[in-house]
Amino acid sequence: MRVGIVGAGVLGLAAAKVLREQGHEVVIFEGKSDVGGQVVTFDVAGEPLECFYHHIFTNDTDCIRYIEDMGLGPKLKWIESKVGILRKGRIFPFVTPMDLVKYTAIPFTSRVRLGLAALWLRRQHNWKKYEGVTARAWMERAVGKKAFDALWGPLLRGKFANEADNVGMTWLWGKVYLRFASRKGAAGTKEQLGYLEGSFRQYIDELARRLTADGVAIHLDTPVEEVVSEDGSVRGIRAMGQVHPFDAVLMTTPNIITRKIAPGLPAAYAEKMDRVRYQWATCLVLALDRPLSHIYWLNIADPLPFVACVEHTNFMPKERYGGNHIVYLSNYVPPDHPVLTMDVEQVFASYLDGLKAINPDFDASWVRQKWLFKDPGGQPVITTNYSEQIPDMRTGVDGLYLANTTQIYPEDRGQAYSLRLGERVARIMLEDAATIERTRAGAVGLA
Ligand SMILES: Cc1cc2nc3c(=O)[nH]c(=O)nc-3n(C[C@H](O)[C@H](O)[C@H](O)COP(=O)(O)OP(=O)(O)OC[C@H]3O[C@@H](n4cnc5c(N)ncnc54)[C@H](O)[C@@H]3O)c2cc1C
Structure with missing residues (x-):
């Protein structure tokens, strides 16, 4: 199969790797002059540094x-x-539980409640039970308004600004649960x-280099103008005024961009994408x-x-x-x-x-x-009951797929999850291609 990928961030590159390893022809279109997407770097005194801390x-x-x-x-x-x-x-x-004890900006009882809530959350493995409640409502109930205002409130506003009160508790659960899970020692203190x-760009550059050496074409400075679909099937990608035909297309762009370049998406699917802010x-x-x-x-x-x-x-x-x-x-x-x-x-x-x-x-x-x-x-913005809002990787247009940070859940977005998602969507594309192949072979057998 001939696959076009929109975006050379870590997700697009990981997907390309899986598809190429299975012998498929892969072409990546990247609007910017470099690979890496959000892990983009600039130079400080000759040393590459991430534009956004990583x-x-x-x-x-x-x-x-x-x-x-x-x-x-x-x-x-x-x-x-x-x-x-x-x-x-x-x-x-x-960092440590002792630091919480010393957080004298709030009363001692509030500190105890904050500590107990964190201990409780790190032991909860089932994120689904937090889906229906906002982080603010759950936390205020658990730790009290004073403690919420002194810690979780500002942290939520820090990440979500005016949307902080709409954030689902599952997002906050993920922050506490995964962060503790990454710690060493039984007490999780370190x-x-x-x-x-x-800089992280080195592994991305090396991945891109290996993909290119293996026959994957990566077109930089080539923004995709349109993902072309017809009669419910994807046909190709238009970039620099030229249409490139593909059997399958993977879009790794954020929803806001994807909606502009993929006019053929089914209305219900597009509406779902628009709901994620x-x-x-x-x-x-x-x-x-x-x-x-x-x-x-x-x-x-x-x-x-x-x-x-x-x-x-x-x-x-x-x-x-x-x-x-x-x-x-x-x-x-x-x-x-x-x-x-x-x-x-x-x-x-x-x-x-x-x-x-x-x-x-x-x-x-x-x-x-x-x-x-x-x-x-x-x-x-990860709102309550977010799992119901996540757009599927299969868009409803045959051969057209979407994978981006809106589908990372219950974890918060991060390189590791984007890489994993890239591999996952590639496997879904392979499964679909195999099904089409089997159907075709069956049809030929019947004929
Ligand atoms: C501020 C910030 C801090 C972060 N901190 C961390 C961290 O500490 N640790 C961590 O692991 N992760 C961190 N992340 C998250 C991590 O960077 C992302 O999860 C990951 O890079 C997303 O990769 P992606 O390929 O899905 O998307 P992107 O990197 O957004 O890739 C999409 C690509 O599509 C391209 N594109 C857009 N429009 C077009 C078009 N029309 N045609 C062709 N190409 C197009 C873009 O230029 C881009 O290269 C951070 C992210 C941000 C924003």
């Missing part, structure tokens, strides 16, 4: 498998996490985060001449204009980045948020007070360089 957990086994298969295992470093929370102008470490020295991801990245704090991942539980501060060089050594201290200031915002219309200087100016809240000595003169990155498909 690390993995010990249970991201599919990502670890790819890194090892690409011969990069020795470069995967596991580092004890330094996580903190900014509350009432103070930075509290937030957490290690993984990073590929030299996205928050944009935005990251202001700063190269500083000195550290901002001692924390790698700082959750912001005060009303600041950004929701997380990720100081990459409290994780990887600054020497890799020309001695610069790298800080990501992250925000997830709805599509009409003013930050999306601002340039890098305007965003920086609007974040200045927030930087001073983290470190009162901060001064704009510390900044050597700054960059701004935005992605419209940053985070699908």
